[in-house]
Amino acid sequence: MKCQHFGRLIVLTVTLIFQHAALNFAQLQPRDFRVHDRGMLHQTVYNTGELSQGWSYGGHETHPDFPLMEWPPYLYRAIGSEEFWGTHNCFGGAVWISANELGIWGYTENTRLHSFSGGVGKSEPDPPPFGLWSFPISIDEVHNYPLNEDGTLNQDYNPDEAEEIITAKWATYNTGITIERVSRQWSYPDYDDFIIYEYTFTNTGDLDGDDIPDTTRTLADVLIQFRYGLSPSSYGRKRYGNEFAWRKDDDNAAYWDPSYWLIYTQSVAPEQFADPLRAGHPEIIPEDFARFAQTGQFGGGLMSPQAAGYSILYYDTDKLSIIDPVDAARNQSYQVVHDGIISFDSTGYSDRLDALGRAKQPWMTDRSKGKIKMPVDALLEKNHSFHLSTNNLYVDPATSDSIAAAEQWLPDPKWIGRRYIFDSGNDDRAALGMGFGPYYLEPGESVRFSTAEVVGFGGRPDHPVVGGLEVNAFNQPVLAEPWDLPVEVEKDGVTVRYESYLNDVLLKYGYPDYVNSDVISVQDVTHKAFEAYTGREIPMPNEWTPGSPQCWPEDNPAHGVYRMPIPIPAPKIEVVNTDTGTVTLRWDRDVEDFENKFPERITGKLAKFYIYRADFAMGPWSLLDSLELGETVGLEYEYADIDRSFKVAETKYYAVTSVDEYGNQSGKTNFTKHEKNIGPASNLGKVYVVPNPFVVESSFTGENTEHMLGFYGLPSECTVYIYSFAGQLVHTMEHDVPEYSTNWTQLTINKQDLASGVYYFVVETPEGEKSHGKFIVIK
Secondary structure: OOOOOOOEEEOOOOOOOOOOOOOOOOOOOOOOOOEEEEOOOOOEEEEEOEEOOOOOEEOOOOOOOOOOEOOOOOOEEEOOEEEEEEEOOEEEEEEEEEEEEEOOOOOOOOOOOEEEEOOOOOEOOOOOOOOEEEEEEEEEEEEEEEEEEEEOOOOOOOOOOEEEEEEEEEEEEOOOEEEEEEEEEEEOHHHOOEEEEEEEEEEEOOOOOOOOOOOOEEHHHHEEEEEEEOOHHHHHHHHHHHOOOOEEOEEEEEEOOOOOOOEEEEEEOOOOOOOOOOOOEEOOOHHHHHHHHHHOOOHHOEEEEEEEEEEEEEEOOOOOOOOOOOOOOOOOHHHHHHOOOOOOOOEEEEEEEEOOOOOOOOOEEEEEEOOOOOOHHHHHHOOOOOOOOOOOOOOOOOOOOHHHHOOOOOOOOOHOOEEEEOOOOOOOEEEEEEEEEEEEEOOOOOOEEEEEEEEOOOOOOEEEEEEEOOOOOHHOOOOOOOOOOOOEEEEEEEEEEEHHHHHHHHHHHOOOOOOOOOOHHHHHHHHHHHHHHHHHOOOOOOOOOOEEOOOOOOOOOOOOOOOEEEEEOOOEEEEEEEOOOEEEEOOOOOOHHHHHHHHOOOOOOOOEEEEEEEEOOOOOEEEEEEOOOOOOOOOOEEEEEEOOOOOOOOEEEEEEEEEEEOOOEOOOOOOEEEOOOOOOOOOOOOOOEEEEEOOOOOOOOOOOOOOEEEEOOOOOOEEEEEEEOOOOEEEEEEEOOOEEEEEEEOOOOOOEEEOEEOOOOOOOOOOOOEEEEEEEEEE
């Protein structure tokens, strides 16, 4: 494998006041992160265990360099002075651990060892885990791309490995458990909406991140919990109602899908709300709503169509504690037996245990509004409760005397004796946790887990799930929501209504471009995650035999197999301007040989290339043309974009996908931002400003062009001075590229937006040549 190591480093100046004086923090590694951005789901991962960010579930600002489980990626929209960066879905992800040293029992802070790697706080992490509970050891990113940077085939490419791999490692206070997390992502269109994480928890005894054991002890009743704060999406919640704040709300509904061990949230709106037609946060301007819905611009008419969640692909059973109320010498959990956490009959039998006497999973669950606050005792009691695992169980309706149990939905007989995540719906639920255990770890022993972050365009039609906003457990299951809902937008006397967004928009005009395959819903995405992890094709749930579910974590391998079909990779492209004002795309023929290297793995043989163009990075993408296999100009492929409506100084995005004989496409991994231009003026002459006058906004298309002014007729090197009517210098631009024009977004030297008025400009070359003119701005 050809490895490319790189990353972004957060330089932190941290002043820590430690209450644990025995620890030596002199060698503490800095908090660092990497970004998964190979697929359609972008995520920030830290070497402290945090995912997305520490924790913030109210009013959080977003930044393009720090994606927070962002799907789809690349959204940017400016409306007046407001800027919307991305469609983020996660307030924070975390791993929580607690345990008892063998022989020391209890559930309080003083007796229960604990470490919370993120997921604690309210409007900000409180406290942040770095240097308190998490001690970074390392973080590293490796690329396993099929092509090298120059476009040639990567001879070290491994088809049984992900394209993007990030490995993070950290120690935990005060459990002494070291965690290694390997996360993987692909660009293949059927497999690009999830990220798979493989965790290894090892009882190393390292308490401070120096990779040296500080203690040697056996840990009993170890509980490992995965937590996420989910609220789709930052764009929709900021835009909806002009609140300009990303926070959870009463339309944030949580769902539990036992078919896939999947928890997810979705923005829905029941009749009892004041605005029942706000599901998915439709664009608030009626005309824009209709246009976006039909064209897919800015992601489509719904600003929060995401169903975002996480699934358990594998959990360890080998190190689960043996629980035996009859044989004390065999029993590994004194607390479970002594405190009656599990009920047994006179022979020591419980349907909560498997045939070997290990607890059926999951052990505990948590669904809360997101305010996860200290002190530690409160977290251990409410959100990470080892000792409250007695309720919320699936029971056998044939043997239970409970009327409620007889009416409860049992997804599959294999769930009997297991904890259900929740049995009814509720609103305003953002923090979702699932815990496993109890485990028994002697020094040096490990347990493994695999999870998947998944985001889809709503739920799967006619698929049974639990939750939503139906609060009566007897009315469960409900059906997953594929946006087969009425949606209406009304403003200033204009109304746009669709009786069924699914039928009237999605099935009529098509899904937005970021839904780039037949993998649409969050269940579709999770199904593909299971197939990627297991390396096998899995039938749909309605084909499963009762008692034999096909997406059952403990039946899966401890390590991912990752033998999925691979599309022919997209070529590396070159996008260049020509002297005649057109744009040319070129690429070499290297990808033609990919099918010969991996004939048993490809989705089909290369047949053609599609050439796309878009005004915005997230699309919508227009198919300009196609080139058949072998339709080259000399030794390379070449395509000329001669569209004269694409003006000089405007910016567009180009991408070329490889298409196989069955119509399968590669991802748009080569998408390229390009500004159209022509060569510089040989001599400084008349310089023009366009548009002039500027009235309200420019006529340029593309991203961030609303306030753009273009200066045309420039030589390769010059300085542009802009003055107010009173002669005050407003802005200076250095132009030192061999192009005919340069752009200005009307931001002054004082970082203020340019006011209406008459302005003068002077263009001066290093040789002393000058040209001047004026322009008018009306806002």
